[in-house]
Amino acid sequence: xxxETIAQGLKKQGVSRRDFLKLSGxxxxxxxxxxxxxxxxxxxxxxxxxxxxxxRAVLSALESKPRLPVIWLEFQDCAGCxxxxxxxxxxxxxxxxxxxxxxxxxxxxxxxxxxxxxxAKQDAMKKYAGQYILVVEGSIPLDNxxxxxxxxxxxxxxxxxxxxxxxxxxxxxxxxxxFGGLPKANPNPTGAKGVWQIITDKPVVNIPGCPAIPEATTxxxxxxxxxxxxxxxxxxxxxxxxxxxxxxxxxxxxPFYEAGKFxxxxxxxxxxxxWCLYKLGCKGPTTYxxxxxxxxxEGLSFPVxxxxxxxxxxEPDFWDGGGFYQGQSAPLERPAVTAxxxxxxxxxxxxxxxxxxxxAKKKVKEGAK
Numbered sequence: 001x002x003x004e005t006i007a008q009g010l011k012k013q014g015v016s017r018r019d020f021l022k023l024s025g026x027x028x029x030x031x032x033x034x035x036x037x038x039x040x041x042x043x044x045x046x047x048x049x050x051x052x053x054x055x056r057a058v059l060s061a062l063e064s065k066p067r068l069p070v071i072w073l074e075f076q077d078c079a080g081c082x083x084x085x086x087x088x089x090x091x092x093x094x095x096x097x098x099x100x101x102x103x104x105x106x107x108x109x110x111x112x113x114x115x116x117x118x119x120a121k122q123d124a125m126k127k128y129a130g131q132y133i134l135v136v137e138g139s140i141p142l143d144n145x146x147x148x149x150x151x152x153x154x155x156x157x158x159x160x161x162x163x164x165x166x167x168x169x170x171x172x173x174x175x176x177x178x179f180g181g182l183p184k185a186n187p188n189p190t191g192a193k194g195v196w197q198i199i200t201d202k203p204v205v206n207i208p209g210c211p212a213i214p215e216a217t218t219x220x221x222x223x224x225x226x227x228x229x230x231x232x233x234x235x236x237x238x239x240x241x242x243x244x245x246x247x248x249x250x251x252x253x254x255p256f257y258e259a260g261k262f263x264x265x266x267x268x269x270x271x272x273x274x275w276c277l278y279k280l281g282c283k284g285p286t287t288y289x290x291x292x293x294x295x296x297x298e299g300l301s302f303p304v305x306x307x308x309x310x311x312x313x314x315e316p317d318f319w320d321g322g323g324f325y326q327g328q329s330a331p332l333e334r335p336a337v338t339a340x341x342x343x344x345x346x347x348x349x350x351x352x353x354x355x356x357x358x359x360a361k362k363k364v365k366e367g368a369k
Contacts, residue, residue, distance in 0.1 A: 067102050067225075068102070068131075068132075068221070068224065068225040069102050069104050069124060069127075069128040069131060069132040069133070070102065070103050070132060070134075070135060070221065071104050071105045071121060071124060071133070071134050071135070071163055071167075072103060072105060072106040072109075072134075072135040072136075072137065073105075073107075073134065073136050073137065073138075073159060073160065073163060074108065074138050075137070075138035075139060075140055075141075075149050075156040075159075075160070075176075075177070076139040076148070076149050076156070076176060076181075076183040076192055077138030077139070077174065077176050077177070077181075079108050079137070080174065080210070080211040081173045081174040081177075081209075081211040081212050081217070082106070082108045082109065083211070084211040084212065084213075084214045085214040085217055085218060086109075086214075087214060087297065104120065104124035104128070104132065105117065105120060105121040105124055107151075118152055121163075125162075125163060125166050128166075129166040130166060130168060131168055132167055132168060133167065133168060133169055133170075133171060133221060133224060134163050134169070134170045134171070135170075135171045135172075135173055135217070135221070136160065136170060136171070136172050136173070136195050137173050137174055137176070138156075138174070138176045138177055138181075138183075139176040139177060139180045139181055139184055139190075139192035139193060139194060140156045140157055140160055140192065140193055140194075140195065140198060141157075141183070141190035141191055141192050142157060142190075142191040142192075142193060142198075143189075143190055143191030144191075148190040157198070160198065160199065161199075164199045164202055167202060168228075169202065169203045169204075169224055169230060170195060170199060170202055170203065170204045170205070171204075171205050171207060171217065171220060171221065172194060172195040172196065172204060172205070172206050172207065172208075173207045173212045173217045174207070174208065174209060174210065174211055174212045175208045175209060175210045175212075175313055175318065176194075176210075177194060177195050177206075178194050178195070178196070178206035178208040178236075178237075178238075178316075179208060179236075179316040179317065180192045180194050180316075180317075181210065181319070182210075182319055184317070184319075185317075185319035185320055186319075186320050194206070196237055203230060204237055205220060205230050205231075205233060205238070205239055206236060206237045206238050207220060207238070207239070207242075208236075208238065208243075208314040208315070208316075209313050209314045210311075210313035210314075210318075212314075213242065213290055213291065213294055213296070215242075215290075215294050216239065216242040216243075216290060219239075219241070219242065220239050220242075223239075234288070236316065238314070242289070242290045243288040243289060243290070243314065244288070245288065245290075245293075246284060246285055246286065246287055246288055246289075247283075247284035247285075247287045247288075247289055247291050247292050247302075247310050248284035248285040248287075249292070250292035250293045251284055251292045251304055252274075252304075253274060253275065253276045253277065253304060253305075254276070256274070256275045256276040257276040261275045261276060262275055262276045262277075262278055262279040262280075263275045263276065263277055263279070263280055264279060264280075265280070266280065266307070271307065277304060277307075277308075277309040277310075278309075278327070279327045280309050280325055280327075281309045281324055281325035281326050281327060282304060282309035282310050283309065283310045283311060283312035283315075283318075283321070284304060284309075284310040286312060287310050287313075287314055287315055288314060288315070289313075289314040291303070291304075291310070292304070309324070309325065311324050
């Protein structure tokens with residue numbers, strides 16, 4: 001039997017053809033897809049022709065792509081990224097699981113345990129060989145033959161290599177999986193490393209943060225589910241839609257930075273008036289992340305807005321970066337882009353579908369009464 005497509009999954013939930021077409025159009029518009037139309041563009045103006053082609057591209061992907069299988073591994077971590085992703089607002093984890101992907105293995109979220117869940121992982125890797133997305137949370141220890149992290153008697157390194165062999169792409173979520181994180185901090189007693197330092201023959205995208213912004217993780221997964229490719233990546237393998245700007249670029253305190261108004265302590269008058277936290281160690285100017293635009297808890301706030309300096313948790317070696325509350329030097333140069341993809345805020349785009357699905361469910365329930 002062929003795998004169920006995303007469109008078929010939406011139809012089962014009561015999404016009408018009209019709403020499905022509306023969803024594809026909204027996705028194309030929100031993604032800002034810049035697709036060059038064919039020479040014979042029906043005489044439409046270039047902007048409308050590009051919009052038409054983008055809409056068709058999304059529509060075709062939704063109608064033809066099967067739900068994406070995901071295998072999620074955890075190693076030297078605190079499960080903070082797993083916990084954060086359950087609070088993803090756009091797209092929500094529920095929406096992703098129902099409409100876009102199937103989580104075949106996740107130690108923390110799976111109902112099964114022990115040999116049952118391990119067998120489920122083996123079955124999934126065999127059934128979906130070359131198709132599944134591998135998400136890795138936590139760093140991988142290499143010293144002393146990797147004894148510092150084992151699951152079911154196997155080391156994190158062997159489990160990573162086994163799962164990576166059949167993966168279509170690998171997403172390292174959180175600073176630990178991306179760059180080694182806290183386990184790698186000096187003196188790095190376990191010899192911890194990030195995924196991309198170990199797996200070099202498969203595409204690896206880093207979603208750093210402590211924890212990673214959940215929309216950055218789910219948005220990247222959703223992008224691959226629809227288009228079979230990762231977004232544009234910077235020199236540290238981070239997706240440009242989420243890591244293309246510094247926290248400082250979009251910070252609501254930036255006008256105070258430009259005006260030279262800085263809080264000098266956490267309880268002085270400047271701090272009370274919301275002045276810039278740069279001289280209290282804010283690493284916003286040197287940290288690439290979407291905290292200031294996506295924020296946390298459904299867009300409620302982010303650390304700098306709440307009165308705490310940015311710690312730079314989406315950068316390599318941030319634990320050893322010279323102290324969290326020391327003044328910063330000049331901003332660093334922007335990382336170069338190393339891979340081509342659709343530079344779009346996919347997380348927000350896919351989330352549009354949640355509303356349509358919920359509306360369809362409501363109609364179905366009302367019709368059954």
